[in-house]
Amino acid sequence: MYNLHVKLISIFFCYIIFSTQPTSVKCQPSAKNMVKVPAGKYNFLVDYRWREGLTLDSLLIDDAGVHYRHSKTVTLPSFLIDKTEVTNEQFKQFSDDTGYKPKSLKNFLKHWKNATYPKAKANHPVVWVSIDDANAYAKWAGKRLPTEEEWQKAAQGDDGRDWPWGNIYDQGKANMDSRDTKPVGSYPKGASPYGCLDLTGNVWEWTNSVQTDGYHNFCWIRGGSYYFAKGSRWYMQGGPIANYQRAKFWLMTPALNRSASIGFRCVKDIE
Amino acid sequence: MFNNRIYKIRIVGIAIFLFIFMFLFSDVRAHVKLTYLPNKQLVKNVVLENDHVKYTINIDKGVKLSSAVDKKTNIDYMNGNSDLMFFSQRTPWWLDDVGFQLFTFTDKEDNDKVSVSINQRSSYVENPFNVTQTFTLGNGYELSWNVLSENTATGGRAYREPQTRASNITFPVMQKLKIGETADTHYLLSYGYGAFYLDNINDFIFYFTRDYDPKMPIDIYNIKENRGFYFHIISSTLDFNFKDKDDFKAKVFQVTQKPGEKTEVLKCRISPHQGDWHVAFDTFKKYIRSNFDFKYYKRPVQKKYRQRFISHFTFLYGFDIYDPETNRFRIDEFLDEGELNFGGYDYILLWHDYQRMGIDDRDQFDMYEDLPGGLEGLREMVDKAHARDVQVFIPYKPWDIMKGRKDHFKQEARISKAIGADGVFLDTMDETDKGFREALDAVNPDNVFVSEGRPDLAAAQLVTGSWNQSGNATNKMPNIDLFRFVIPEHNVHNINRGARKRDELIYNALFNGTGFIVWEDIFGEINRYSWNERILISRYNRIIHENRDAYLTDNPIPMVTDFRDDLYVNAFPVSDKCVYPAYQLDRENVNRAADDRLIGPFMEVTHPKDWHFVDVWNHQAIPVKNVNGKSCLVFPEEPTDVMSCIIGMPINLNVELDGNNIHIQTNKPLENVSIQINTVNNLTLMEEEVLKISGDEGDIDVNSLDLKFPYKVLVKLMQGDILKDEVILNLGWKKI
Incomplete structure (x- = not known):
């Protein structure tokens, strides 16, 4: 009798324990292209140069110049994140399935013609999508946009590295200064510790960080893009953007918010 | 046929006319004369004179000014001075300071002017500078004085080759000149960086354009004797900037010349004068304006913009401005709020690109297209602003070169035309290209340039408005924006985006008659104006608009003379009005129990007797009192604020208070007038518009005005929106 009790209790605990393991995730088809980021604490540190109009964080003036720094320890549960940015092909599937039409159509999928993407760009990240468009896609896919903390954890792992692949900048490991986007996954050597690709470069990525300061709406975009405007320091910084850097993006009309250099990837909570 | 008699009459007539003409005008041309005394061979003195002035130059081991006599008053402006060397150049080695000068003279004389070039050098070979000073006198008081120096060093001492020589230079005629008692002598000097000052830079400065633009003349004047001497330096290789008057008096200029090198040391005009430094200012203004092309200031669009x-x-x-819920620009509400908070805007500058630009390859022109409604949407917004008489400016970024476009000017003109903009703001620029003007003129000529940087004089000929971001210069009262007084046609706008306190910046705008930019959202970074600053701006806004007929005079006068050391007053006069913005420095240090308080007569005025004066900043009448035969303005009470703004106007309103009835009449009919009854909000000193009577007379019941303490009623005669007269009824709490 005692043995039976022990067995029953053991079975019960085993059920409890194993029922929280990833093996029991209800995988959507799209979850196949996701990678798992383990739970844990890490130091979320962002540090970026001063520029008129960027506020909210602590302004520092030290040997490195005038810059903002924001640092906090965050604890994240384990989550899944898209291995690559969402592609044109994937977005078309969403569009065809749902007939999605944003309220303001201007510049929506500007690079598409006749409701479809250029053939050669099937596997390129989708661009010319606003954060609302991205959210609509994510909802359809049973996912959501990553928070900044999730995005950065996926990029830098536990060791706080500067670039997804390590601490040494390497222009051969991301699409950071070119004329156009490239197919997602073009830089396998640029993978992050968890196997995420193209977190640096190719396209900026929307994060789930829309907020207001009472006077404007804005969000933080991460990762930098292929585009690098040159000729003036007053341009929004392009080219290589390290893991700990962020760009404040003042939101206005969707037509202006959509851009040839901003795409997104999604995350999924592990149930 | 030819009629002999008529012909003769005509000849005689012409002869008589010519005779009368010559008789009348022969005296107008001054007789200009050059004399060597006792003669050219034994010359001791050279005299240059005309009907107004006589300069005597002494030639005795140097070229010295001996006398400068104003023939009208017979005053010798060199009284109290020994003969003063015009120019001294020596090598630093003390032994070089020996020997005598060798002179040659070259003169030139014609009807309009006489000129003498005096060439000198030391007989001592180690002082190798060959100096030529040229003096020219025309019909006026000014003596032109140019100095040219050449290093004529040959091999000397142990050196076989000609030597580069350093030298010390002084101008004793400027630096040692005394005008009466030292205590009453004052100096107008340049500090550098386009700043000028009287005696002490710590009190206040005049700030101009750029250091390389012409400087105000150096002026040495005596207040008590009401006379001075100016030295207007047109050009020089030397640094004519001084820390203070002692530095000016003691300064030794230095120059180094290679063998054979000629140095244009000085091109200068000097003149004795009656009065104070304003004579030097007038000379400066005249000089600047005579070398300035006003072509773009004469356009009707500039008149509107001004x-x-x-x-x-x-x-x-x-x-x-942007409503994310409806995805539109809420222009009407935005302008309403501007009226409520700041008294309304005359123009707005739309800022659409920085800091966003650079995220992708949309440049500044592309980005307009993506704003709500595109260019058409913007056009609608501009039309709505225009309907409220608010102009709209758009920015231009010269640094936006990502696309390598060669047609920036055309692109900006295209946008300007499409949306109906009134002006182009030149971001980061202090000058622009004529090609830009032409591109705009081709499609939308009714607009102007306003630059972010302060243009120099050359650039200001094309850029007819600019921001004044002079930082501390604008933030400190009572600094004077000299540019505003020299080229008043140019529209200056005060702004200091990073300032955390703006009261002096606002006072500065009222004091100098410049514009003011409200900027609380610095590309997303909020720098809110305080409630007090909102009130100050609203009050400034009303005053400068209602009195723009005078503020926009072509002859504003900086720092008119008053009776107090701590009171600074500018003047903006036209024939039927004068605005006197006044500022009391360090009022907080004035003992309230002492006689130093700003009460009583403070300034002499010479306006017609039928004028009266009101302080529209503090809302008090400013009586005129006769003091020792002079008409003086009087503060009956200490002004509420450190700032005052006194308006003088001919009396036209006749306001009588009979019981509770205010009876208003005008003495002189004017077109398009109305009577406005405003009361004063005691919390803000802002005017509240209570009643408007069209026409020039009427009766008002005091009880209908809903008066609040301290019951000040302003009866204003307005012509359109211009103030023509104002009577302040101080009803007082006891009377109500």
């Missing part, structure tokens, strides 16, 4: 004082820097991403 009357625009207060503007708003509109970051289009802010909720104040």
Whole structure:
């Protein structure tokens, strides 16, 4: 009798324990292209140069110049994140399935013609999508946009590295200064510790960080893009953007918010 | 046929006319004369004279000014001075300071002017500078004085080759000149960086354009004797900037010349004068303006723009202008709020690109297309602003070169035309290209340039308005924006975006008659104006608009003379009005129990006797009192604020208070007038518009005005929106 009790209790605990393991995730088809980021604490540190109009964080003036720094320890549960940015092909599937039409159509999928993407760009990240468009896609896919903390954890792992692949900048490991986007996954050597690709470069990525300061709406975009405007320091910084850097993006009309250099990837909570 | 008699009459007539003409005008041309005394061979003195002035130059081991006699008053402006060397150049080695000068003279004489070039050098070979000073006198008081120096060093001492020589230079005629008692002598000097001052830079400065633009003349004047001497330096290789008057008196200029090198040391005009430093200012202004092309200031569009004082820097991403719910620009509400908070805007500057630009390959021109409604939407917004008489400016970024476009000017002109903009703001620029003007003129000529940087004089000929971001210069009262007084046609806008306190910046705008930019959203970074600053701006806004007929005079006078050391007053006079913005420095240090308080007569005025004066900043009548035969303005009470703004106007309103009835009449009919009854809000000193009577007379019941303490009623005669007269009824709490 005692043995039976022990067995029953053991079975019960085993059920409890194993029922929280990833093996029991209800995988959507799209979850196949996701990678798992383990739970844990890490130091979320962002540090970026001063520029008129960027506020909210602590302004520092030290040997490195005038810059903002924001640092906090965050604890994240384990989550899944898209291995690559969402592609044109994937977005078309969403569009065809749902007939999605944003309220303001201007510049929506500007690079598409006749409701479809250029053939050669099937596997390129989708661009010319606003954060609302991205959210609509994510909802359809049973996912959501990553928070900044999730995005950065996926990029830098536990060791706080500067670039997804390590601490040494390497222009051969991301699409950071070119004329156009490239197919997602073009830089396998640029993978992050968890196997995420193209977190640096190719396209900026929307994060789930829309907020207001009472006077404007804005969000933080991460990762930098292929585009690098040159000729003036007053341009929004392009080219290589390290893991700990962020760009404040003042939101206005969707037509202006959509851009040839901003795409997104999604995350999924592990149930 | 030819009629002999008529012909003769005509000849005689012409002869008589010529005779009368010559008789009348022969005296107008001054007789200009050059004399060597006792003669050219034994010359001791050279005299240059005309009907107004006589300069005597002494030639005795140097070229010295011996006397400068004003023939009208017979005053010798060199009284109290020994003969003063014009120019001294020596090598630093003390033994070089020996020997005598060798002179040669070259003169030139014609009807209009006489000129003498005096060439000198030391007989001592180690002092190798060959100096030529040229003096020219025309019909006026000014003596032109040019100095040219050449290093004629040959091999000397142990050196076989000609030597580069350093030298010390002084100008004793300037630096040692005394005008009466030292205690009453004052100096107008340049500090550098386009700043000038009287005696002490710590009190206040005049700030101009750029250091390389012409400087105000150096002026040495005596207040008590009411006379002075100016030295207007047109050009020089030397640094004519001084820390203070002692530095000026003691300064030794240095120059180094290679063998055979000629140095144009000085091109200068000097003149004795009656009065104070204002004579030097007038000379300076005349000189600048005679070398300035006003072509773009004569356009009708500039006349309209010149009357625009207060503007708003509109970051289009802010909720104040952009409504994210409806995805539209809420222009009407935005302008309403501007009226409520700042008294309204004359123009707004739409800011759409920085900091966003560079995220992708959309440049500044592309980005307009993506704003709500595109260019058409913007056009609608501009039309709505225009309907409220608010102009709209758009920015231009020269640094936006990502696309390598060669047609920037055409692109900006295209946008300007499409949306109907009134002006182009030149971001980061202090000058622009004529090609830009031509591109705009081709499609939308009714607009102007306003630059972010302060243009130099050359650039200001094309750029007819500019921001004044002079930082501390504008933030400190009572600094004077000299540019505003020299080229008043140019529209200056005060702004200091990073300032955390703006009261002096606002006072500065009222004091100098410049515009003011409201900018609270600095590309997303909020720097809110305090409630007090909102009130000050609203009050400034009303005053500068209602009195722009005088503020926009072509002859503003900086720092008119008053009776107090701590009171600074500018003047903006026209024939039927004069605005006197006045500022009391360090009022907080004035003992309230002492006689130093700003009460009583403070300034002499010479306006017609039928004028009266009101302080429209503090809302008190300013009586005129006869003091020792002079008409003086009087503060009956200490002004409420450190700032005052006194308006003088001919008396036209006749306001009588009979019981509770205010009876208003005008003495002299004017067209398009109305009577406005405003009361004063005691919390803010802002005017509240209570009643408007069209026409020039009427009766008002005091009880209908809903008066609040302290019951000040302003009866204003307005012609359109211009103040023509104002009577302040101080009803007082006891009377109500």
